[in-house]
Amino acid sequence: MNHERRTVLRQLSKVTGYALALLAGAWPRLGWSAEQRPAFTAETLEETLKALGASGSKESSEIEFKAPEIAENGAVVPVEVDSKLPGTRSIAIIVEKNPHLMSADFTFPEGTDPYVATRVKVAETSNLLAVVKTDAGVFHATRLVKVTLGGCGG
Amino acid sequence: MADPMRIRAALVGDKVDVKILMAHEMETGLRKDGEGNVVPARYIVNVSATCNERTVLSALWGASVAKNPFLAFRFTGAAKGDKLKVTWTDSDGDTRTDEVVIG
Structure with a gap:
């Protein structure tokens, strides 16, 4: 495995993480938004x-x-x-x-x-x-x- | 529906000694499964205990309480035979209430 590939993978997983976090934030069943519990x-x-x-x-x-x-x-x-x-x-x-x-x-x-x-x-x-x-x-x-x-x- | 809690409430002197084990995965949202997919966060956010219509403990929890949470506390003002009711609610809105007779 070369370093470039690893970096790309790492970046990809970060993006996925953010997307999931955004999704989780918008999920209507999740009644505990950040504002409520800083x-x-x-x-x-x-x-x-x-x-x-x-x-x-x-x-x-x-x-x-x-x-x-x-x-x-x-x-x-x-x-x-x-x-x-x-x-x-x-x-x-x-x-x-x-x-x-x-x-x-x-x-x-x-x-x-x-x-x-x-x-x-x-x-x-x-x-x-x-x-x-x-x-x-x-x-x-x-x-x-x-x-x-x-x-x-x- | 989640599995029942295991609750023990015993009167020791004038205090009720409470020990609770809850069945919950307490997923942080940071863990990955065998295929490398992120397991979505799901954890207990709220716990409350009531005895004779009186709240004896309330708690806000985050994802870093350990899996299958353990909780122990003590309170006064109850007698043998009274009922202790414990409720948790998780981040998906799932909730479970269990009741035990104080012994």
Whole structure:
């Protein structure tokens, strides 16, 4: 295989990707357009935090954030967030290096513990952020997860 | 119609300990099948749990929640025998609701 052919193929696959993305955007059944969930379509950490309304977030040790240091399989990475911050309203989980950074945003009504455990995909070695919104402002905790086998694409 | 969720809700002290397993592919739209075709994105976008007509958890999800999602949380204000109802909706508009009795 020569390099020119490879480049052409790569370009072709990019074009197909864009076309599919456009199609997906226009698909009437897909009720979740970008406008409705800006935090989930942002492509950088800064944009994601901004869309979440968490731009000035401060690091906090009052957030217990459990994630493995090394994930052998990035497709299934267990994460657990337990906020000790008073007046916790929501917890968002962000995987910085993922094509889709924003994993989940949980809202806790009165009577529900500010605790959640789930599993996320981590495409490559990346920082994971738990962003906690409280009555007294926005805080976060960071964990680095090293991935030996990717979780996205295939 | 998607497969049912597996839900466990147990009263521990005054708190209900909830563990949920959902059956969903959680396709990111970035994966390719055996023939090299892109598998279209399809993932759960919304999850909510209610108990006695009261919302106890709501969540917005993106494509990077792992396949066949697992979710655990805790809430107060329910008794043994009460029902917990969990609903998810995916990006294609498909939805599934399952109910379990708190034990």
